[in-house]
Amino acid sequence: MQNAIERWKSLIDARAQQMDAAYAEIGSSSADYWNRRAQGYHRATRARTASDPFFQKLSQIVIPDTTVLDVGAGTGRFTLALAPLVRQVIAVEPNAAMLSYLEQEASAQGLANISTVPTTWQDAPSDIQADIVICSHVLYPIREVDTFLAKLSAAARQSCYLYMRALHFDAFTAPLWQHFHGDARQQQPGYIDALAVLYEMGIYANVDIVKTPGSMRFPSLDIAVEELAEHLILLQDEATRTELHELLASWLVKRDGMLAIPADEMVSAIIWWTPQHT
Numbered sequence: 001m002q003n004a005i006e007r008w009k010s011l012i013d014a015r016a017q018q019m020d021a022a023y024a025e026i027g028s029s030s031a032d033y034w035n036r037r038a039q040g041y042h043r044a045t046r047a048r049t050a051s052d053p054f055f056q057k058l059s060q061i062v063i064p065d066t067t068v069l070d071v072g073a074g075t076g077r078f079t080l081a082l083a084p085l086v087r088q089v090i091a092v093e094p095n096a097a098m099l100s101y102l103e104q105e106a107s108a109q110g111l112a113n114i115s116t117v118p119t120t121w122q123d124a125p126s127d128i129q130a131d132i133v134i135c136s137h138v139l140y141p142i143r144e145v146d147t148f149l150a151k152l153s154a155a156a157r158q159s160c161y162l163y164m165r166a167l168h169f170d171a172f173t174a175p176l177w178q179h180f181h182g183d184a185r186q187q188q189p190g191y192i193d194a195l196a197v198l199y200e201m202g203i204y205a206n207v208d209i210v211k212t213p214g215s216m217r218f219p220s221l222d223i224a225v226e227e228l229a230e231h232l233i234l235l236q237d238e239a240t241r242t243e244l245h246e247l248l249a250s251w252l253v254k255r256d257g258m259l260a261i262p263a264d265e266m267v268s269a270i271i272w273w274t275p276q277h278t
Helices: 004-026 033-046 053-061 077-085 096-108 145-155 169-181 191-200 221-231 238-251
Strands: 067-071 088-092 114-117 130-136 156-165 206-213 253-255 258-260 265-273
Touching (some): 004 145, 004 191, 053 077, 053 156, 053 206, 067 145, 077 088, 077 096, 077 114, 077 130, 096 114, 145 156, 156 191, 169 221, 169 238, 191 265
Parallel strands (some): 067 088, 067 130, 088 114, 130 156
Antiparallel strands (some): 206 265, 253 258
């Protein structure tokens, strides 16, 4: 019987093997995936931060003297929202395209209390610390999850907060994957898998289950085709794009002036704990 950490790694390995095979089929790779997705990610996440349950919880906890470490800050969704409320935010983000959106927004908003660390969390200096450590939707592809979580815990003077999905977007797009690739989509780990790993590490974390509006939205059908072709690892030829265009035209729904996947809400979890430093 697999333990929690072994199960996590088996999920990561199965998904990576499937994705590598799909990329090989089209002569591409995932090396610059987030460079290609940065703009769409920034658009999808920036609009609803104030009403997001993760931000609402954090905003009730921080005080003006709090320091925050945002691991895997992306385009700065929570870094930018928390900065006006705290003394300092340290944003760790390895992707240059993502980080450029964060830095541009910080400059435009006149936020001078944000510092950035352009590296992965695994390669970040081990002496980085803050009162509160947050990590939103980052863990899913991390194979050495116990090492990653232990480093998060060591960096927190007061508490750690993870934000993770119960069900991934892949669960909704799985029929499209099956249609084009002919096999079932290998799913990523979810919050319940992270909770089991933490338990196995001797960390007995708290959990809030929350619901948010589906964030996979597109301003036009053409952009939906472009972004979902990337998401589904499809060949960017005219025949494939035309086929995907026809499928999406009948599948996506109109919501608030955008096109969205047919899911009214996404279920996620806020996981938090107080590290026991010795």
